[in-house]
Amino acid sequence: MRGLKDSVAIVTGGARGIGKAIVNRLASEGVKVVIADILDDIAKETSAEFNGAGYTTVPYKVNLREVSEINKLVDFTVETYGTVDILVNCAGIQIRNASATFSEADWDAINDVNLKAQFFACQAAGKIMLEKGKGSIVCISSGTAMRYTSRRSPYNITKAAVNALAGALGNEWARYGVRVNAVAPGWSATDMVKDGLRMGVIEEKEILPMVPVNRFMEPSEMADTVCYLASDESSGIVGQTIYVDGGGSLRCIPEKNDLAYDE
Numbered sequence: 001m002r003g004l005k006d007s008v009a010i011v012t013g014g015a016r017g018i019g020k021a022i023v024n025r026l027a028s029e030g031v032k033v034v035i036a037d038i039l040d041d042i043a044k045e046t047s048a049e050f051n052g053a054g055y056t057t058v059p060y061k062v063n064l065r066e067v068s069e070i071n072k073l074v075d076f077t078v079e080t081y082g083t084v085d086i087l088v089n090c091a092g093i094q095i096r097n098a099s100a101t102f103s104e105a106d107w108d109a110i111n112d113v114n115l116k117a118q119f120f121a122c123q124a125a126g127k128i129m130l131e132k133g134k135g136s137i138v139c140i141s142s143g144t145a146m147r148y149t150s151r152r153s154p155y156n157i158t159k160a161a162v163n164a165l166a167g168a169l170g171n172e173w174a175r176y177g178v179r180v181n182a183v184a185p186g187w188s189a190t191d192m193v194k195d196g197l198r199m200g201v202i203e204e205k206e207i208l209p210m211v212p213v214n215r216f217m218e219p220s221e222m223a224d225t226v227c228y229l230a231s232d233e234s235s236g237i238v239g240q241t242i243y244v245d246g247g248g249s250l251r252c253i254p255e256k257n258d259l260a261y262d263e
């Protein structure tokens with residue numbers, strides 16, 4: 001895609017799941033990628049796997065709850081690859097509990113990773129992009145930013161705020177050549193969702209009737225859209241949230257899978 005080859009990206013949460021697919025997709029376009037994750041060993045394995053395939057990636061251990069660590073991540077990227085052109089804020093956590101008893105500590109954790117870190121990563125990487133007059137930031141939101149899930153309200157709230165973050169910074173920075181957008185994934189069978197399935201708080205038979213394509217999303221489908229938004233091919237798109245959810249944001253009530261159109 002236009003404008004990607006030899007550029008430099010940071011992908012937070014890039015060690016596994018959707019973030020890993022994003023690293024793969026960007027690196028396959030010739031982007032040098034910093035895989036920024038708290039799961040150090042997995043980030044190292046992911047980086048080694050991709051470098052073995054001829055890509056250029058480097059793992060970096062970061063706890064995104066600390067703004068000072070986010071700033072060091074951006075410094076490391078500039079020291080290693082010379083600049084930063086693309087930031088993908090993909091790291092996120094899920095904590096499931098009823099709103100009536102949700103603890104302050106859990107609120108702080110989910111808010112720190114899902115929202116505060118996204119803002120301050122935008123700020124740290126954005127400073128470099130604004131100086132250069134060019135850059136693209138993609139924030140990972142969720143289909144549950146606008147279709148809510150009980151017992152996960154702080155997650156819903158942070159993800160709705162991510163859509164606002166993309167809009168607000170997109171509005172502020174576009175005139176300086178820096179575009180900010182969001183991608184909202186639908187249900188994707190990564191570790192985060194498998195945890196929920198294992199715990200029994202979500203069930204496949206309840207999820208799929210709410211998804212018009214009647215299947216889980218593939219992480220690569222999110223990665224394709226992120227890659228497009230990172231590239232110059234999306235140069236007119238600013239502050240938008242694109243739902244890559246198989247149509248899940250359209251559906252109001254569950255639909256049976258045996259709809260027969262030839263009846």
Ligand SMILES: NC(=O)c1ccc[n+]([C@@H]2O[C@H](COP(=O)([O-])OP(=O)(O)OC[C@H]3O[C@@H](n4cnc5c(N)ncnc54)[C@H](O)[C@@H]3O)[C@@H](O)[C@H]2O)c1
Nearest residue numbers: 013017018037038063064090091092142185187188190192
């Ligand atoms: N899987 C889905 O169905 C789904 C749906 C909607 C949105 N999302 C969003 O997509 C993104 C990726 O989710 P996933 O399903 O791949 O989950 P995942 O749990 O597999 O990956 C999340 C990554 O973020 C990293 N991370 C978490 N806390 C961190 C911290 N403090 N510092 C650094 N890294 C940290 C984890 O180590 C992990 O590698 C998340 O933002 C999530 O909210 C996922």
